[in-house]
Amino acid sequence: xxxxxxxxxxxxxxxxxxxxxxxxxxxxxxxxxxxxxxxxxxxxxxxxxxxxxxxxxxxxxxxxxxxxxxxxxxxxxxxxxxxxxxxxxxxxxxxxxxxxxxxxxxxxxxxxxxxxxxxxxxxxxxxxxxxxxxxxxxxxxxxxxxxxxxxxxxxxxxxxxxxxxxxxxxxxxxxxxxxxxxxxxxxxxxxxxxxxxxxxxxxxxxxxxxxxxxxxxxxxxxxxxxxxxxxxxxxxxxxxxxxxxxxxxxxxxxxxxxxxxxxxxxxxxxxxxxxxxxxxxxxxxxxxxxxxxx
Numbered sequence: 030x031x032x033x034x035x036x037x038x039x040x041x042x043x044x045x046x047x048x049x050x051x052x053x054x055x056x057x058x059x060x061x062x063x064x065x066x067x068x069x070x071x072x073x074x075x076x077x078x079x080x081x082x083x084x085x086x087x088x089x090x091x092x093x094x095x096x097x098x099x100x101x102x103x104x105x106x107x108x109x110x111x112x113x114x115x116x117x118x119x120x121x122x123x124x125x126x127x128x129x130x131x132x133x134x135x136x137x138x139x140x141x142x143x144x145x146x147x148x149x150x151x152x153x154x155x156x157x158x159x160x161x162x163x164x165x166x167x168x169x170x171x172x173x174x175x176x177x178x179x180x181x182x183x184x185x186x187x188x189x190x191x192x193x194x195x196x197x198x199x200x201x202x203x204x205x206x207x208x209x210x211x212x213x214x215x216x217x218x219x220x221x222x223x224x225x226x227x228x229x230x231x232x233x234x235x236x237x238x239x240x241x242x243x244x245x246x247x248x249x250x251x252x253x254x255x256x257x258x259x260x261x262x263x264x265x266x267x268x269x270x271x272x273x274x275x276x277x278x279x280x281x282x283x284x285x286x287x288x289x290x291x292x293x294x295x296x297x298x299x300x301x302x303x304x305x306x307x308x309x310x311x312x313x314x315x316x317x318x319x320x321x322x323x
Contacts, residue, residue, distance in 0.1 A: 073088050120234055122179055123237045166181060
């Protein structure tokens with residue numbers, strides 16, 4: 030069987046098909062990569078080159094003025110540190126709450142399991158909306174606090190269902206063996222289930238982290254104190270402004286109008302790109318293994 034398949038793809042038509050696929054994937058990859066390369070090159074280019082050259086991926090004259098403006102800006106540095114802390118704490122909380130809810134729902138003999146799962150699926154189709162969510166956050170006293178960026182989206186129903194399905198596929202004998210040794214449910218979850226669930230947890234840790242990192246709507250709605258703004262809010266202000274003065278940036282280095290925008294975009298993008306390779310090996314396995322069986 031394998032030899033016949035190999036012969037089929039070794040024909041002239043098969044080789045042409047392979048070449049076409051390679052060229053198509055290269056073209057799609059370039060379409061996705063070129064805008065990022067342009068922004069990266071623009072962050073190191075002079076203001077004159079940015080305004081006179083419509084597109085380039087290598088600046089004629091390198092300059093670090095934009096990054097000097099960012100590093101000397103208290104506003105951007107504080108927003109960057111705030112975003113890192115909120116993303117780290119939020120990801121841990123969201124993973125913990127999701128796992129604590131998914132584990133009992135993975136037990137088919139749990140009383141009320143059906144109605145609870147129906148409510149979870151209902152939230153995937155219908156959401157409360159912006160105004161009701163804002164009113165709930167206000168009534169809970171979370172306005173102008175970092176908790177308003179974490180708790181309203183603490184449990185994603187799609188993530189919950191995938192993790193629940195993953196827990197269901199784990200061998201029941203391992204849990205029963207731990208219970209015979211005297212472990213309770215939380216100990217089983219911590220010492221047996223979670224260590225075996227690293228692929229799916231790593232996958233959704235990446236999803237949660239990217240979601241929090243890229244979220245600018247929550248800070249826009251819930252944070253009135255500009256000193257608590259995250260990096261995405263600063264990015265929004267920078268890209269929306271025609272130009273920024275050193276006073277607005279709290280910086281001693283005059284920023285180029287366009288270069289500072291490109292530099293902030295790069296600063297906001299690089300951490301996610303650096304985190305992805307560490308979780309890549311778990312990504313495909315975590316997504317597939319939890320979505321096969323319901």
